[in-house]
Amino acid sequence: MDWLDLLKECSRRMRKEVLPFFGSPDAAIGFGTGAGGDVMKKIDLVAEKVLIDVLEDHEASCTLISEETGTKKIGTQPSEFYITADPVDGTANAVRGLPFMATSIAVSKAPYLQDVETALVADLFHNVNYTAQMDKGAFRNGEKIKPSTTSSLEEAVLGVDFNTLRLGELVASLEEVLVRTRHLRHFGANALEICYVADGTTDAFIDIRGKLRVTDFAAAYLILLEAGGIMVTPEGTELNVPLAADQRAAFIAAANEKIYRTIKEFLA
Ligand SMILES: [Mg+2]
Numbered sequence: 001m002d003w004l005d006l007l008k009e010c011s012r013r014m015r016k017e018v019l020p021f022f023g024s025p026d027a028a029i030g031f032g033t034g035a036g037g038d039v040m041k042k043i044d045l046v047a048e049k050v051l052i053d054v055l056e057d058h059e060a061s062c063t064l065i066s067e068e069t070g071t072k073k074i075g076t077q078p079s080e081f082y083i084t085a086d087p088v089d090g091t092a093n094a095v096r097g098l099p100f101m102a103t104s105i106a107v108s109k110a111p112y113l114q115d116v117e118t119a120l121v122a123d124l125f126h127n128v129n130y131t132a133q134m135d136k137g138a139f140r141n142g143e144k145i146k147p148s149t150t151s152s153l154e155e156a157v158l159g160v161d162f163n164t165l166r167l168g169e170l171v172a173s174l175e176e177v178l179v180r181t182r183h184l185r186h187f188g189a190n191a192l193e194i195c196y197v198a199d200g201t202t203d204a205f206i207d208i209r210g211k212l213r214v215t216d217f218a219a220a221y222l223i224l225l226e227a228g229g230i231m232v233t234p235e236g237t238e239l240n241v242p243l244a245a246d247q248r249a250a251f252i253a254a255a256n257e258k259i260y261r262t263i264k265e266f267l268a
Pocket of ligand 1: 044067088089090091
């Protein structure tokens with residue numbers, strides 16, 4: 001099975017079948033709560049169906065771990081492969097027609113983050129595929145990518161996810177970082193924001209809420225590491241979590257060691 005080819009086909013079919021729902025009133029029709037704990041929207045289910053269709057068309061046997069369905073066996077053969085997916089990352093953007101959303105798919109032979117060996121984050125709206133294979137580098141539409149060398153917070157474009165009910169607590173921990181940062185951003189699809197660090201568009205992305213699901217960042221994790229970036233827990237330890245629909249984590253994603261150390265130094 002050439003997993004990278006299969007993932008690229010997913011991206012092509014997602015563009016054809018999911019993008020028509022982009023910004024349409026139908027996209028937001030709700031269908032109850034998904035395995036990841038959010039309300040499933042029509043656009044999420046359409047995207048997940050495309051992924052399952054492509055897997056079945058290729059007679060792929062695997063365990064699918066998806067934000068919507070949870071864990072599901074695909075195919076008839078016993079298989080060592082796991083597919084960890086967030087069919088639409090940035091659903092809130094997608095239903096409003098805000099052009100920042102992605103499909104995130106990671107392939108591994110064991111259900112742990114560090115075992116992800118093939119990854120795709122597809123920016124459907126802009127027709128950009130971020131891909132990576134273990135030990136083979138990371139690519140943006142086939143061109144090798146690397147993160148920035150920016151080392152100071154004053155110069156950095158820094159992403160932070162502030163979407164939490166415990167905002168006061170979050171801002172208190174980040175205060176020293178925030179006062180030193182001039183270019184603060186949050187675009188609303190974290191898989192893609194991590195890929196922006198990987199290709200040097202931004203310099204770091206901080207999500208220390210502990211709320212982000214592994215289905216959202218499993219693919220982007222390999223892409224950032226293969227590009228040469230850093231993604232660790234806020235304490236600075238390895239980010240190795242099980243691949244499960246309800247698994248969440250906190251992390252700092254950074255372009256290079258210097259900017260990572262600066263962020264860590266100022267983090268309360
Ligand atoms: Mg999603």
